Amino acid sequence: MNMKVALVGAGLIGQSIAHLLRETGDFEVVAFDRDENALALLDAQGIPTRRVDSADTPALRQALAGFDALVNALPYYLAINVASAAKAAGVHYFDLTEDVRATHAIRAIADSSELAFMPQCGLAPGFIGIVAHDLAKRLDDVREVKMRVGALPEFPTNALKYNLTWSIDGLINEYCQPCEAIREGRTQWVQPLEGVEHFSLDGIEYEAFNTSGGLGTLCETLAGKVETLDYKSVRYPGHRELMKFLLDDLRMSTDRDGLKTMLKRAVPSTAQDVVLIFVTVTGMRRGQLVQDVFTRKIFAKDVCGTPMSAIQITTAGAICAELDLFREGVLPQSGFVRQEQVPLEAFLNNRFGKLYEGANTVATARHLAAA
Structure with missing residues:
Protein backbone atom coordinates (compact mmCIF):
# COMPACT_ATOMS: atom_id res chain seq x y z
CA MET A 1 0.00 0.00 0.00
CA ASN A 2 1.24 3.50 -0.84
CA MET A 3 2.40 5.75 1.98
CA LYS A 4 0.71 9.17 2.01
CA VAL A 5 3.36 11.82 2.67
CA ALA A 6 2.83 15.51 3.43
CA LEU A 7 5.98 17.32 2.30
CA VAL A 8 6.12 20.61 4.21
CA GLY A 9 8.45 23.08 2.49
CA ALA A 10 8.76 23.32 -1.30
CA GLY A 11 12.21 24.91 -1.56
CA LEU A 12 15.17 23.37 -3.41
CA ILE A 13 15.52 20.38 -1.09
CA GLY A 14 11.76 19.92 -0.84
CA GLN A 15 11.42 19.80 -4.62
CA SER A 16 14.14 17.14 -4.82
CA ILE A 17 12.42 15.05 -2.13
CA ALA A 18 9.11 15.29 -4.01
CA HIS A 19 10.71 14.08 -7.27
CA LEU A 20 12.57 11.20 -5.66
CA LEU A 21 9.57 9.90 -3.71
CA ARG A 22 7.12 10.23 -6.59
CA GLU A 23 9.43 8.39 -9.00
CA THR A 24 9.11 5.12 -7.03
CA GLY A 25 5.32 4.91 -7.21
CA ASP A 26 5.25 3.80 -3.54
CA PHE A 27 4.57 7.25 -2.08
CA GLU A 28 1.68 9.66 -2.61
CA VAL A 29 3.25 13.09 -2.06
CA VAL A 30 1.44 16.37 -1.49
CA ALA A 31 3.63 19.48 -1.07
CA PHE A 32 2.60 22.16 1.46
CA ASP A 33 4.01 25.70 1.39
CA ARG A 34 2.83 29.29 1.66
CA ASP A 35 4.94 30.35 -1.35
CA GLU A 36 2.72 30.10 -4.44
CA ASN A 37 5.71 30.34 -6.81
CA ALA A 38 7.42 27.31 -5.23
CA LEU A 39 4.18 25.33 -5.38
CA ALA A 40 3.62 26.33 -9.02
CA LEU A 41 6.94 24.66 -9.98
CA LEU A 42 5.74 21.36 -8.50
CA ASP A 43 2.21 21.76 -9.89
CA ALA A 44 3.70 22.10 -13.37
CA GLN A 45 5.37 18.71 -12.91
CA GLY A 46 2.21 16.96 -11.77
CA ILE A 47 2.96 16.89 -8.03
CA PRO A 48 -0.15 17.84 -5.97
CA THR A 49 0.24 20.93 -3.75
CA ARG A 50 -1.64 22.81 -1.04
CA ARG A 51 -1.13 26.39 0.12
CA VAL A 52 -0.64 26.16 3.90
CA ASP A 53 1.19 28.49 6.28
CA SER A 54 3.38 26.10 8.28
CA ALA A 55 3.77 28.63 11.10
CA ASP A 56 0.00 28.29 11.71
CA THR A 57 0.01 25.06 13.76
CA PRO A 58 -3.81 24.55 13.89
CA ALA A 59 -4.12 25.06 10.10
CA LEU A 60 -1.26 22.65 9.46
CA ARG A 61 -2.76 20.07 11.82
CA GLN A 62 -6.05 20.19 9.91
CA ALA A 63 -4.28 19.91 6.55
CA LEU A 64 -2.50 16.74 7.73
CA ALA A 65 -5.72 14.73 8.12
CA GLY A 66 -5.45 11.43 6.21
CA PHE A 67 -1.64 11.43 5.82
CA ASP A 68 0.71 8.72 7.15
CA ALA A 69 3.87 10.80 7.53
CA LEU A 70 5.14 14.37 7.42
CA VAL A 71 8.51 15.26 5.88
CA ASN A 72 9.66 18.69 7.05
CA ALA A 73 11.99 20.52 4.62
CA LEU A 74 11.55 23.96 6.21
CA PRO A 75 14.19 26.06 8.05
CA TYR A 76 15.20 24.84 11.52
CA TYR A 77 13.29 27.53 13.45
CA LEU A 78 9.92 26.12 12.29
CA ALA A 79 10.71 22.51 13.29
CA ILE A 80 9.11 22.55 16.76
CA ASN A 81 5.83 24.01 15.42
CA VAL A 82 5.66 21.48 12.61
CA ALA A 83 6.51 18.51 14.87
CA SER A 84 3.76 19.61 17.31
CA ALA A 85 1.26 19.71 14.43
CA ALA A 86 2.35 16.21 13.32
CA LYS A 87 1.77 14.82 16.81
CA ALA A 88 -1.64 16.48 17.10
CA ALA A 89 -2.63 15.12 13.67
CA GLY A 90 -1.36 11.59 14.42
CA VAL A 91 1.27 11.38 11.65
CA HIS A 92 4.91 10.22 11.79
CA TYR A 93 7.51 13.01 11.57
CA PHE A 94 10.87 13.33 9.72
CA ASP A 95 13.02 16.45 9.31
CA LEU A 96 16.44 17.83 8.31
CA THR A 97 17.15 20.14 11.26
CA GLU A 98 20.69 20.68 12.49
CA ASP A 99 19.50 22.77 15.44
CA VAL A 100 20.32 21.20 18.83
CA ARG A 101 17.53 23.02 20.73
CA ALA A 102 14.87 21.97 18.19
CA THR A 103 16.03 18.35 18.39
CA HIS A 104 15.74 18.32 22.20
CA ALA A 105 12.22 19.76 21.93
CA ILE A 106 11.21 17.15 19.33
CA ARG A 107 12.52 14.41 21.60
CA ALA A 108 10.21 15.70 24.35
CA ILE A 109 7.28 15.71 21.85
CA ALA A 110 8.15 12.10 20.91
CA ASP A 111 8.27 10.93 24.52
CA SER A 112 5.95 7.91 25.00
CA SER A 113 4.31 8.58 21.61
CA GLU A 114 3.07 5.76 19.40
CA LEU A 115 4.23 7.86 16.44
CA ALA A 116 7.83 7.98 15.21
CA PHE A 117 9.72 11.28 15.37
CA MET A 118 13.01 11.28 13.47
CA PRO A 119 14.80 14.63 13.15
CA GLN A 120 18.25 15.28 11.61
CA CYS A 121 17.70 13.04 8.55
CA GLY A 122 19.97 14.92 6.12
CA LEU A 123 23.68 14.76 5.38
CA ALA A 124 25.14 16.26 8.58
CA PRO A 125 23.51 15.60 10.93
CA GLY A 126 22.20 12.44 9.35
CA SER A 309 23.12 19.76 -7.01
CA ALA A 310 25.29 17.52 -4.83
CA ILE A 311 23.74 18.95 -1.66
CA GLN A 312 20.23 18.26 -3.04
CA ILE A 313 21.24 14.67 -3.89
CA THR A 314 22.81 13.95 -0.49
CA THR A 315 20.20 15.74 1.66
CA ALA A 316 17.08 14.61 -0.20
CA GLY A 317 18.57 11.14 -0.80
CA ALA A 318 19.21 10.66 2.93
CA ILE A 319 15.75 11.63 4.19
CA CYS A 320 14.06 9.60 1.41
CA ALA A 321 16.18 6.53 2.28
CA GLU A 322 15.25 6.81 5.96
CA LEU A 323 11.55 7.29 5.19
CA ASP A 324 11.74 4.24 2.89
CA LEU A 325 13.50 2.13 5.55
CA PHE A 326 10.83 3.21 8.05
CA ARG A 327 8.10 2.18 5.58
CA GLU A 328 9.78 -1.23 5.24
CA GLY A 329 9.86 -1.71 9.04
CA VAL A 330 13.70 -1.61 9.25
CA LEU A 331 13.60 1.34 11.71
CA PRO A 332 11.74 1.70 15.04
CA GLN A 333 8.08 2.51 14.41
CA SER A 334 7.46 4.76 17.41
CA GLY A 335 9.10 7.27 19.74
CA PHE A 336 12.28 9.28 19.13
CA VAL A 337 14.47 7.66 16.45
CA ARG A 338 18.19 8.48 16.32
CA GLN A 339 20.29 8.50 13.16
CA GLU A 340 22.64 5.90 14.63
CA GLN A 341 19.72 3.44 14.75
CA VAL A 342 19.89 3.27 10.94
CA PRO A 343 22.07 0.34 9.75
CA LEU A 344 24.67 1.67 7.27
CA GLU A 345 24.43 -1.42 5.05
CA ALA A 346 20.63 -1.13 4.83
CA PHE A 347 20.96 2.58 4.01
CA LEU A 348 23.51 2.06 1.22
CA ASN A 349 21.50 -0.83 -0.23
CA ASN A 350 18.30 1.23 -0.23
CA ARG A 351 17.19 2.59 -3.62
CA PHE A 352 17.65 6.18 -2.40
CA GLY A 353 20.80 5.40 -0.40
CA LYS A 354 22.41 4.16 -3.63
CA LEU A 355 22.82 7.84 -4.57
CA TYR A 356 25.69 7.82 -2.05
CA GLU A 357 27.20 4.55 -3.31
CA GLY A 358 27.52 5.85 -6.86
Whole structure:
Protein backbone atom coordinates (compact mmCIF):
# COMPACT_ATOMS: atom_id res chain seq x y z
CA MET A 1 0.00 0.00 0.00
CA ASN A 2 1.24 3.50 -0.84
CA MET A 3 2.40 5.75 1.98
CA LYS A 4 0.71 9.17 2.01
CA VAL A 5 3.36 11.82 2.67
CA ALA A 6 2.83 15.51 3.43
CA LEU A 7 5.98 17.32 2.30
CA VAL A 8 6.12 20.61 4.21
CA GLY A 9 8.45 23.08 2.49
CA ALA A 10 8.76 23.32 -1.30
CA GLY A 11 12.21 24.91 -1.56
CA LEU A 12 15.17 23.37 -3.41
CA ILE A 13 15.52 20.38 -1.09
CA GLY A 14 11.76 19.92 -0.84
CA GLN A 15 11.42 19.80 -4.62
CA SER A 16 14.14 17.14 -4.82
CA ILE A 17 12.42 15.05 -2.13
CA ALA A 18 9.11 15.29 -4.01
CA HIS A 19 10.71 14.08 -7.27
CA LEU A 20 12.57 11.20 -5.66
CA LEU A 21 9.57 9.90 -3.71
CA ARG A 22 7.12 10.23 -6.59
CA GLU A 23 9.43 8.39 -9.00
CA THR A 24 9.11 5.12 -7.03
CA GLY A 25 5.32 4.91 -7.21
CA ASP A 26 5.25 3.80 -3.54
CA PHE A 27 4.57 7.25 -2.08
CA GLU A 28 1.68 9.66 -2.61
CA VAL A 29 3.25 13.09 -2.06
CA VAL A 30 1.44 16.37 -1.49
CA ALA A 31 3.63 19.48 -1.07
CA PHE A 32 2.60 22.16 1.46
CA ASP A 33 4.01 25.70 1.39
CA ARG A 34 2.83 29.29 1.66
CA ASP A 35 4.94 30.35 -1.35
CA GLU A 36 2.72 30.10 -4.44
CA ASN A 37 5.71 30.34 -6.81
CA ALA A 38 7.42 27.31 -5.23
CA LEU A 39 4.18 25.33 -5.38
CA ALA A 40 3.62 26.33 -9.02
CA LEU A 41 6.94 24.66 -9.98
CA LEU A 42 5.74 21.36 -8.50
CA ASP A 43 2.21 21.76 -9.89
CA ALA A 44 3.70 22.10 -13.37
CA GLN A 45 5.37 18.71 -12.91
CA GLY A 46 2.21 16.96 -11.77
CA ILE A 47 2.96 16.89 -8.03
CA PRO A 48 -0.15 17.84 -5.97
CA THR A 49 0.24 20.93 -3.75
CA ARG A 50 -1.64 22.81 -1.04
CA ARG A 51 -1.13 26.39 0.12
CA VAL A 52 -0.64 26.16 3.90
CA ASP A 53 1.19 28.49 6.28
CA SER A 54 3.38 26.10 8.28
CA ALA A 55 3.77 28.63 11.10
CA ASP A 56 0.00 28.29 11.71
CA THR A 57 0.01 25.06 13.76
CA PRO A 58 -3.81 24.55 13.89
CA ALA A 59 -4.12 25.06 10.10
CA LEU A 60 -1.26 22.65 9.46
CA ARG A 61 -2.76 20.07 11.82
CA GLN A 62 -6.05 20.19 9.91
CA ALA A 63 -4.28 19.91 6.55
CA LEU A 64 -2.50 16.74 7.73
CA ALA A 65 -5.72 14.73 8.12
CA GLY A 66 -5.45 11.43 6.21
CA PHE A 67 -1.64 11.43 5.82
CA ASP A 68 0.71 8.72 7.15
CA ALA A 69 3.87 10.80 7.53
CA LEU A 70 5.14 14.37 7.42
CA VAL A 71 8.51 15.26 5.88
CA ASN A 72 9.66 18.69 7.05
CA ALA A 73 11.99 20.52 4.62
CA LEU A 74 11.55 23.96 6.21
CA PRO A 75 14.19 26.06 8.05
CA TYR A 76 15.20 24.84 11.52
CA TYR A 77 13.29 27.53 13.45
CA LEU A 78 9.92 26.12 12.29
CA ALA A 79 10.71 22.51 13.29
CA ILE A 80 9.11 22.55 16.76
CA ASN A 81 5.83 24.01 15.42
CA VAL A 82 5.66 21.48 12.61
CA ALA A 83 6.51 18.51 14.87
CA SER A 84 3.76 19.61 17.31
CA ALA A 85 1.26 19.71 14.43
CA ALA A 86 2.35 16.21 13.32
CA LYS A 87 1.77 14.82 16.81
CA ALA A 88 -1.64 16.48 17.10
CA ALA A 89 -2.63 15.12 13.67
CA GLY A 90 -1.36 11.59 14.42
CA VAL A 91 1.27 11.38 11.65
CA HIS A 92 4.91 10.22 11.79
CA TYR A 93 7.51 13.01 11.57
CA PHE A 94 10.87 13.33 9.72
CA ASP A 95 13.02 16.45 9.31
CA LEU A 96 16.44 17.83 8.31
CA THR A 97 17.15 20.14 11.26
CA GLU A 98 20.69 20.68 12.49
CA ASP A 99 19.50 22.77 15.44
CA VAL A 100 20.32 21.20 18.83
CA ARG A 101 17.53 23.02 20.73
CA ALA A 102 14.87 21.97 18.19
CA THR A 103 16.03 18.35 18.39
CA HIS A 104 15.74 18.32 22.20
CA ALA A 105 12.22 19.76 21.93
CA ILE A 106 11.21 17.15 19.33
CA ARG A 107 12.52 14.41 21.60
CA ALA A 108 10.21 15.70 24.35
CA ILE A 109 7.28 15.71 21.85
CA ALA A 110 8.15 12.10 20.91
CA ASP A 111 8.27 10.93 24.52
CA SER A 112 5.95 7.91 25.00
CA SER A 113 4.31 8.58 21.61
CA GLU A 114 3.07 5.76 19.40
CA LEU A 115 4.23 7.86 16.44
CA ALA A 116 7.83 7.98 15.21
CA PHE A 117 9.72 11.28 15.37
CA MET A 118 13.01 11.28 13.47
CA PRO A 119 14.80 14.63 13.15
CA GLN A 120 18.25 15.28 11.61
CA CYS A 121 17.70 13.04 8.55
CA GLY A 122 19.97 14.92 6.12
CA LEU A 123 23.68 14.76 5.38
CA ALA A 124 25.14 16.26 8.58
CA PRO A 125 23.51 15.60 10.93
CA GLY A 126 22.20 12.44 9.35
CA PHE A 127 24.21 10.22 7.04
CA ILE A 128 27.52 11.24 8.63
CA GLY A 129 26.34 9.92 12.03
CA ILE A 130 25.17 6.63 10.48
CA VAL A 131 28.67 6.13 9.03
CA ALA A 132 30.55 7.13 12.21
CA HIS A 133 28.44 4.86 14.43
CA ASP A 134 28.85 1.91 12.06
CA LEU A 135 32.66 2.30 11.96
CA ALA A 136 32.81 2.70 15.76
CA LYS A 137 30.80 -0.53 16.28
CA ARG A 138 33.45 -2.50 14.40
CA LEU A 139 36.10 -1.72 17.05
CA ASP A 140 36.54 -3.35 20.45
CA ASP A 141 37.66 -0.06 22.01
CA VAL A 142 37.15 3.33 20.31
CA ARG A 143 39.69 6.10 20.84
CA GLU A 144 38.82 8.77 18.30
CA VAL A 145 35.97 9.59 15.88
CA LYS A 146 36.49 12.48 13.44
CA MET A 147 33.64 13.53 11.16
CA ARG A 148 34.31 16.03 8.35
CA VAL A 149 31.78 17.22 5.76
CA GLY A 150 31.94 19.97 3.15
CA ALA A 151 29.32 21.19 0.66
CA LEU A 152 31.49 23.27 -1.64
CA PRO A 153 31.41 24.96 -5.05
CA GLU A 154 33.27 22.87 -7.59
CA PHE A 155 34.66 26.08 -9.11
CA PRO A 156 35.24 28.67 -6.32
CA THR A 157 35.77 32.24 -7.60
CA ASN A 158 34.95 34.73 -4.81
CA ALA A 159 36.97 35.72 -1.73
CA LEU A 160 34.92 33.41 0.53
CA LYS A 161 35.61 30.54 -1.93
CA TYR A 162 32.02 29.59 -1.29
CA ASN A 163 28.62 29.58 -2.97
CA LEU A 164 25.21 29.16 -1.40
CA THR A 165 24.14 25.58 -2.00
CA TRP A 166 21.47 25.03 0.69
CA SER A 167 19.56 26.76 3.53
CA ILE A 168 21.25 30.07 4.37
CA ASP A 169 19.46 30.07 7.77
CA GLY A 170 20.98 26.67 8.57
CA LEU A 171 24.43 27.83 7.46
CA ILE A 172 24.38 30.91 9.71
CA ASN A 173 23.01 28.88 12.63
CA GLU A 174 25.79 26.30 12.48
CA TYR A 175 28.44 29.08 12.32
CA CYS A 176 27.01 30.86 15.40
CA GLN A 177 25.90 28.19 17.87
CA PRO A 178 28.14 26.32 20.38
CA CYS A 179 29.26 22.87 19.20
CA GLU A 180 29.16 19.59 21.12
CA ALA A 181 32.29 17.42 21.25
CA ILE A 182 33.92 14.78 23.44
CA ARG A 183 37.44 15.54 24.67
CA GLU A 184 39.39 13.18 26.96
CA GLY A 185 36.22 11.17 27.47
CA ARG A 186 34.12 14.16 28.61
CA THR A 187 31.29 15.79 26.65
CA GLN A 188 31.82 19.54 26.38
CA TRP A 189 30.85 22.59 24.35
CA VAL A 190 33.42 24.09 21.97
CA GLN A 191 33.24 27.34 20.02
CA PRO A 192 32.15 27.47 16.36
CA LEU A 193 34.85 28.44 13.82
CA GLU A 194 37.59 27.22 16.20
CA GLY A 195 39.69 24.03 16.10
CA VAL A 196 41.06 24.77 12.62
CA GLU A 197 42.72 21.95 10.65
CA HIS A 198 44.35 21.93 7.22
CA PHE A 199 44.47 18.87 5.00
CA SER A 200 44.64 17.83 1.40
CA LEU A 201 42.58 15.29 -0.61
CA ASP A 202 43.29 14.35 -4.22
CA GLY A 203 45.73 17.27 -4.43
CA ILE A 204 43.19 19.90 -3.29
CA GLU A 205 43.82 21.89 -0.10
CA TYR A 206 41.04 22.25 2.48
CA GLU A 207 40.46 23.65 5.96
CA ALA A 208 38.04 22.32 8.58
CA PHE A 209 36.65 23.95 11.73
CA ASN A 210 33.99 23.44 14.41
CA THR A 211 30.37 24.01 13.39
CA SER A 212 27.21 23.25 15.33
CA GLY A 213 24.75 20.38 15.02
CA GLY A 214 26.58 17.93 12.76
CA LEU A 215 27.03 15.29 15.49
CA GLY A 216 23.30 14.85 16.02
CA THR A 217 22.83 12.61 19.09
CA LEU A 218 26.21 10.83 18.78
CA CYS A 219 27.75 12.57 21.81
CA GLU A 220 25.09 10.99 23.97
CA THR A 221 25.17 7.60 22.23
CA LEU A 222 28.98 7.29 22.46
CA ALA A 223 29.38 8.91 25.91
CA GLY A 224 31.75 6.81 28.02
CA LYS A 225 32.78 4.78 24.95
CA VAL A 226 35.12 7.17 23.13
CA GLU A 227 37.99 9.48 24.12
CA THR A 228 37.59 12.02 21.30
CA LEU A 229 34.59 12.78 19.07
CA ASP A 230 34.12 15.87 16.94
CA TYR A 231 32.47 17.25 13.81
CA LYS A 232 33.90 19.96 11.55
CA SER A 233 32.77 21.61 8.33
CA VAL A 234 35.19 21.54 5.41
CA ARG A 235 35.85 24.66 3.33
CA TYR A 236 38.54 25.96 1.00
CA PRO A 237 41.42 27.76 2.83
CA GLY A 238 40.66 31.36 3.84
CA HIS A 239 36.89 30.98 4.21
CA ARG A 240 36.86 30.63 7.99
CA GLU A 241 39.03 33.72 8.55
CA LEU A 242 36.63 35.92 6.55
CA MET A 243 33.54 34.46 8.27
CA LYS A 244 35.17 35.05 11.67
CA PHE A 245 35.82 38.68 10.67
CA LEU A 246 32.16 39.10 9.66
CA LEU A 247 30.67 37.36 12.70
CA ASP A 248 33.05 38.53 15.45
CA ASP A 249 34.84 41.72 14.39
CA LEU A 250 31.85 43.23 12.55
CA ARG A 251 29.48 41.69 15.16
CA MET A 252 27.15 40.24 12.51
CA SER A 253 26.53 37.23 14.78
CA THR A 254 24.12 39.52 16.71
CA ASP A 255 22.36 40.58 13.49
CA ARG A 256 21.52 37.34 11.71
CA ASP A 257 18.87 38.96 9.50
CA GLY A 258 21.40 41.54 8.34
CA LEU A 259 24.00 38.83 7.71
CA LYS A 260 21.45 36.79 5.75
CA THR A 261 20.56 39.81 3.59
CA MET A 262 24.26 40.55 2.98
CA LEU A 263 25.14 36.97 1.99
CA LYS A 264 22.09 36.62 -0.27
CA ARG A 265 22.99 39.86 -2.03
CA ALA A 266 26.69 39.12 -2.44
CA VAL A 267 27.23 35.34 -2.58
CA PRO A 268 25.71 33.60 -5.62
CA SER A 269 24.14 30.17 -5.40
CA THR A 270 25.43 27.34 -7.57
CA ALA A 271 24.23 23.96 -8.76
CA GLN A 272 27.82 22.99 -9.69
CA ASP A 273 28.87 21.78 -6.27
CA VAL A 274 30.65 18.88 -4.63
CA VAL A 275 29.92 17.22 -1.27
CA LEU A 276 32.95 15.85 0.54
CA ILE A 277 32.44 13.22 3.28
CA PHE A 278 35.41 12.13 5.38
CA VAL A 279 35.10 10.00 8.55
CA THR A 280 38.01 8.41 10.45
CA VAL A 281 37.61 6.13 13.45
CA THR A 282 40.65 4.98 15.45
CA GLY A 283 40.78 2.30 18.15
CA MET A 284 41.62 -1.26 19.09
CA ARG A 285 40.55 -4.36 17.17
CA ARG A 286 41.73 -7.78 18.38
CA GLY A 287 44.59 -6.19 20.32
CA GLN A 288 45.85 -3.99 17.45
CA LEU A 289 45.51 -0.20 17.03
CA VAL A 290 43.72 0.40 13.71
CA GLN A 291 42.11 3.26 11.79
CA ASP A 292 39.10 2.84 9.50
CA VAL A 293 38.29 5.54 6.95
CA PHE A 294 35.08 6.24 4.99
CA THR A 295 35.31 8.83 2.21
CA ARG A 296 33.01 9.98 -0.58
CA LYS A 297 32.94 12.82 -3.10
CA ILE A 298 29.51 13.41 -4.60
CA PHE A 299 28.99 15.70 -7.59
CA ALA A 300 25.94 17.38 -9.11
CA LYS A 301 24.17 15.28 -11.75
CA ASP A 302 20.78 14.45 -13.27
CA VAL A 303 18.58 12.27 -11.05
CA CYS A 304 15.16 11.04 -12.27
CA GLY A 305 15.64 13.25 -15.33
CA THR A 306 16.03 16.36 -13.14
CA PRO A 307 19.33 18.25 -12.61
CA MET A 308 20.23 18.17 -8.91
CA SER A 309 23.12 19.76 -7.01
CA ALA A 310 25.29 17.52 -4.83
CA ILE A 311 23.74 18.95 -1.66
CA GLN A 312 20.23 18.26 -3.04
CA ILE A 313 21.24 14.67 -3.89
CA THR A 314 22.81 13.95 -0.49
CA THR A 315 20.20 15.74 1.66
CA ALA A 316 17.08 14.61 -0.20
CA GLY A 317 18.57 11.14 -0.80
CA ALA A 318 19.21 10.66 2.93
CA ILE A 319 15.75 11.63 4.19
CA CYS A 320 14.06 9.60 1.41
CA ALA A 321 16.18 6.53 2.28
CA GLU A 322 15.25 6.81 5.96
CA LEU A 323 11.55 7.29 5.19
CA ASP A 324 11.74 4.24 2.89
CA LEU A 325 13.50 2.13 5.55
CA PHE A 326 10.83 3.21 8.05
CA ARG A 327 8.10 2.18 5.58
CA GLU A 328 9.78 -1.23 5.24
CA GLY A 329 9.86 -1.71 9.04
CA VAL A 330 13.70 -1.61 9.25
CA LEU A 331 13.60 1.34 11.71
CA PRO A 332 11.74 1.70 15.04
CA GLN A 333 8.08 2.51 14.41
CA SER A 334 7.46 4.76 17.41
CA GLY A 335 9.10 7.27 19.74
CA PHE A 336 12.28 9.28 19.13
CA VAL A 337 14.47 7.66 16.45
CA ARG A 338 18.19 8.48 16.32
CA GLN A 339 20.29 8.50 13.16
CA GLU A 340 22.64 5.90 14.63
CA GLN A 341 19.72 3.44 14.75
CA VAL A 342 19.89 3.27 10.94
CA PRO A 343 22.07 0.34 9.75
CA LEU A 344 24.67 1.67 7.27
CA GLU A 345 24.43 -1.42 5.05
CA ALA A 346 20.63 -1.13 4.83
CA PHE A 347 20.96 2.58 4.01
CA LEU A 348 23.51 2.06 1.22
CA ASN A 349 21.50 -0.83 -0.23
CA ASN A 350 18.30 1.23 -0.23
CA ARG A 351 17.19 2.59 -3.62
CA PHE A 352 17.65 6.18 -2.40
CA GLY A 353 20.80 5.40 -0.40
CA LYS A 354 22.41 4.16 -3.63
CA LEU A 355 22.82 7.84 -4.57
CA TYR A 356 25.69 7.82 -2.05
CA GLU A 357 27.20 4.55 -3.31
CA GLY A 358 27.52 5.85 -6.86
CA ALA A 359 29.89 8.56 -5.66
CA ASN A 360 33.64 8.70 -6.10
CA THR A 361 35.60 7.21 -3.22
CA VAL A 362 38.42 9.67 -2.61
CA ALA A 363 42.01 8.93 -1.66
CA THR A 364 43.03 9.05 1.98
CA ALA A 365 44.04 12.49 3.22
CA ARG A 366 47.72 13.40 2.96
CA HIS A 367 47.58 14.81 6.47
CA LEU A 368 44.97 15.86 8.97
CA ALA A 369 46.56 17.92 11.69
CA ALA A 370 45.47 20.72 13.97
CA ALA A 371 46.80 24.08 12.91
